Amino acid sequence: MSDSIHLLTLVPLPAEFIAVLAARYTLMHAPAGPEEARTVQAVLTNGSTGLSAAQMAALPALRLVHAFGAGYEAIDLAAARSRGVIVSHAPGANDATVADHAMALLLAVSRGLVPVDRAVKAGGWEGSRAARPTLNGRRLGIVGMGLIGQKIARRAEAFDMQVAYHTRQPRLELPYAHHRSLLALAEASDCLVLACPGGAVTRHIVNREVLRALGPKGFLVNIARGSVVHTGDLIAALQAGEIAGAGLDVLEDEPEVPAELAAMDQVVLTPHMAGRSPEAQRAQLERLMAAVDAVLVAGGVPANVVS
Structure with a gap:
C-alpha cells in the first residue's frame, strides 16, 4: 500500500475495483473538498467525463490524469501540458x-x-x-x-x-x-x-x-x-x-x-455499456495501476501517453 499516493476517481467503478485501489492508494471520490483537492496527485476519468482546465487548477499536486478507456476527448490536453501533467489512456483494453x-x-x-x-x-x-x-x-x-x-x-x-x-x-x-x-x-x-x-x-x-x-x-x-x-x-x-x-x-x-x-x-x-465486460474492466484497472505506479512510484512515463 502506498498511502502517499492520492487518487481521485471521477467515474463509477465496481466495488471490487474500489477495494483494490483503496488497498494501494489513498482513494477519494468526486466531489473532493478543498482540503482533499490539494493532495490529489492522480485523477481517474474517462473520455466523456474528462477533466477541464479549471478542475486541474484546483488540484495543485496533480501529476497524472488517466482515462479509463481509449477515449480522452474531454480532457483538456493543453492545460495538462501547461501544468506538466501527464495524460494517459487505455487503448485496446476493451x-x-x-x-x-x-x-x-x-x-x-x-x-x-x-x-x-x-x-x-x-x-x-x-x-x-x-x-x-x-x-x-x-x-x-x-x-x-x-x-x-x-x-x-x-x-x-x-x-x-x-x-x-x-x-x-x-x-x-x-x-x-x-x-x-x-x-x-x-x-x-x-x-x-x-x-x-x-x-x-x-x-x-x-x-x-x-x-x-x-x-x-x-x-x-x-x-x-x-x-x-x-x-x-x-x-x-x-x-x-x-x-x-x-x-x-x-x-x-x-x-x-x-x-x-x-x-x-x-x-x-443500451446504457453506454459496450465496453463493459469483466475481462475488459480488469484490463482497464491494470492499465490504471500501471500508469499510477509508473508516474508516482517510479517517477517515469507510463505506456499509452496522450500528453
Whole structure:
C-alpha cells in the first residue's frame, strides 16, 4: 500500500475495483473538498467525463490524469501540458468487448429481436414471425478504423459482409474499401457503424443528409460517442422512415433518453455499456495501476501517453 499516493476517481467503478485501489492508494471520490483537492496527485476519468482546465487548477499536486478507456476527448490536453501533467489512456483494453457489442446491436436491430421477444412472451408467436433482414452479404460501412473499427470489420467478415470505411486518411495496410467522404460511405452501405472518437471534430457528423443517404432499408449503430449523431435529425429520419432502425449504446445527453427514441420498436438502446465486460474492466484497472505506479512510484512515463 502506498498511502502517499492520492487518487481521485471521477467515474463509477465496481466495488471490487474500489477495494483494490483503496488497498494501494489513498482513494477519494468526486466531489473532493478543498482540503482533499490539494493532495490529489492522480485523477481517474474517462473520455466523456474528462477533466477541464479549471478542475486541474484546483488540484495543485496533480501529476497524472488517466482515462479509463481509449477515449480522452474531454480532457483538456493543453492545460495538462501547461501544468506538466501527464495524460494517459487505455487503448485496446476493451476493444474486443465493444466490437462484440456493436455486432450484437446490429443483429438485434436488423432482426428485430427486442420487439419480437416481447411479442413471443406476450403470446404472439404466429403474429411475430415476419421475415427480417439478415446481415449475410450486406454492405457494412464503418466510421473510424482504429482498434475497435478493425475488430468490428473482422467480425463482419465472418458474416460475409462487404466492409468499407471512412477516415480522414486511408489505412493502406487494410483490405477494405476507403471512402473519403462520410456521405459516400453511407450511400454505399446497408449498415453504418460509428466507431470514431468523440469531440469537436466529429460532433454531429451523422446528420439528416447522411441518414437519408443510408436509406430506408439502412441500419445505424453507434458505439462511439453520442455527440457524433445529431439526435434531432436521427429522430426525424426514423419517424419519416428514412432509415430502417438504429442501435444506440450512447446518446448526446445521456443518461437522459429522448422519449421519441424510447417509444420506437425499431430502436435498440443500451446504457453506454459496450465496453463493459469483466475481462475488459480488469484490463482497464491494470492499465490504471500501471500508469499510477509508473508516474508516482517510479517517477517515469507510463505506456499509452496522450500528453
